[in-house]
Amino acid sequence: xxxxxxxxxxxxxxxxxxxxxxxxxxxxxxxxxxxxxxxxxxxxx
Numbered sequence: 955x956x957x958x959x960x961x962x963x964x965x966x967x968x969x970x971x972x973x974x975x976x977x978x979x980x981x982x983x984x985x986x987x988x989x990x991x992x993x994x995x996x997x998x999x
Contacts, residue, residue, distance in 0.1 A: 959986070959987055962986075962987030962988050962991060963987055966980075966987060966990065977990075
């Protein structure tokens with residue numbers, strides 16, 4: 955069964971320019987995969 959967390963992880967891999975290190979840094983900054991997609995774009999820059 956695919957969980958929401960897995961879907962968000964897959965979605966992160968589909969974003970051009972976001973690799974493993976960048977994704978890890980984003981998760982440290984906002985909390986988890988779901989939070990990355992909930993944040994406003996300006997706060998992630």
